[in-house]
Amino acid sequence: MQQSNKIKNMVEKDKTMKAVRQHEFGGPEVLVYEDAPIPELNKGEVRVKVHAIGLNPPDWYLREGYKMLPPEWQPKVPFPIILGTDISGVIESVADDIEDFSVGDEVYSMVRFPSYGPSRAYAEYVNVPVSELALKPAGIDHVHTAGAPMSLLTAWQFMIEVGHDEPNPLQPNKHxxxxxxxxxxxxxxxxxxxxxxxxxxxxxxxxxxxxxxxxxxxxxxxxxxxxxxxxxxxxxxxxxxxxxxxxxxxxxxxxxxxxxxxxxxxxxxxxxxxxxxxxxxxxxxxxxxxSATQVRSDGKQLSELAALLDQEIIRIVIDSTFPLAQARQAHERAALGHIQGKIVLTVDQ
Ligand SMILES: NC(=O)c1ccc[n+]([C@@H]2O[C@H](COP(=O)([O-])OP(=O)(O)OC[C@H]3O[C@@H](n4cnc5c(N)ncnc54)[C@H](OP(=O)(O)O)[C@@H]3O)[C@@H](O)[C@H]2O)c1
The missing domain is CATH 3.40.50.720 (NAD(P)-binding Rossmann-like Domain)
Structure with a gap:
């Protein structure tokens, strides 16, 4: 993965992308497919051209403003916001200091969870810290791969290895x-x-x-x-x-x-x-x-998991797919419950 031709910032800073944003908390109807600025690439990040986006319950919790939490725990976010964490796609550009990933690499990630950042998943481009990134399982398509990150990391961090020493917000002791x-x-x-x-x-x-x-x-x-x-x-x-x-x-x-x-x-x-x-x-x-724990982004664990996915030791089951422009319908599907596997948004290339 040594990068030979360091192509940087191929997308001009002022270019816009399509994204699903919301300008207020609320039901699926607050999700709007519209133009949004492509976020500026920072040190330690790569920009991924997103092919598919996996949905997770924190997406609808944030859409509604985490209203099940006490008011002091509810997030204060600067609108408009973009939802989502789980992506599969192709690296489009890399920051100056990136050595381990190159333009063209096919990658997947759970981006910035549980923290919050302006560049999030329901968009054509997402900037990802490399510590949260892994090469995608080569034999699995983007739609299936996008279904894995948060759900699989959650199962892994509960059952096999927590993988970090951050404080556990859910209990005083480490899981x-x-x-x-x-x-x-x-x-x-x-x-x-x-x-x-x-x-x-x-x-x-x-x-x-x-x-x-x-x-x-x-x-x-x-x-x-x-x-x-x-x-x-x-x-x-x-x-x-x-x-x-x-x-x-x-x-x-x-x-x-x-x-x-x-x-x-x-x-x-x-x-x-x-x-x-x-x-x-x-x-x-x-x-x-x-005992419980809160899942955290972890590129190293996603790398290990890519091998299990490639060997078909773990299969990713897809409940349904929707184009990015129909994120609202995807959230309506989720609200019906009885999800089987994962709901995934697809992005036209
Ligand atoms: N601790 C963490 O960091 C962490 C990370 C990820 C997710 N979570 C939480 O974990 C929960 C599950 O997430 P998920 O992504 O797996 O959600 P999901 O994909 O919606 O799966 C929930 C499953 O539960 C089944 N179900 C619903 N009611 C049930 C009942 N009464 N008894 C048994 N099964 C029932 C549903 O299908 P059927 O009704 O058809 O069986 C569905 O397949 C969410 O609350 C999420 O917020 C926590």
């Missing part, structure tokens, strides 16, 4: 993954973005997986390796399971505590969305470890 080999793991919300990757990581590590999702997800989840399937619309998993080693609850929230009683003493509950969990005393009484 520590637990060994998966030979364990029985229940994954709630197994058909979603994080869930379908968590299932495949657990199977790769030699765990037995009980997948919980709505009935329409059963065929896919069995194909991805689920040993057992529970349709939550018919059966409450917490009423029939016991002696589980690890519960990964991608739905999380206030109801996640119902899974404490199905865990073995010494077992773990990892709520991917832990806000609202209030059963710490019961967890302690039962000897269950409850």
């Amino acid at each position: 520590v993954p637990v060994p998966l080999e030979g364990k029985t793991i229940m994954i709630n919300g197994a058909g979603g973005g994080v869930g379908h990757f968590a299932l495949q990581i657990a199977k790769w590590k030699g765990a037995k997986v009980i997948a919980v999702a709505s009935g329409r997800q059963e065929e896919l989840l069995r194909e991805l390796g689920a040993d057992e399937f529970i349709d939550y619309t018919k059966t409450n998993a917490d009423e029939i399971l016991k002696d589980i080693d690890l519960v990964i609850d991608t739905v999380g929230g206030a109801n996640t505590g119902r899974f404490l009683k199905i865990l073995k003493p010494g077992g773990s509950l990892f709520p991917i969305f832990p806000l609202g969990f209030s059963d710490r005393d019961e967890a302690e009484k039962l000897g269950v470890n409850v």
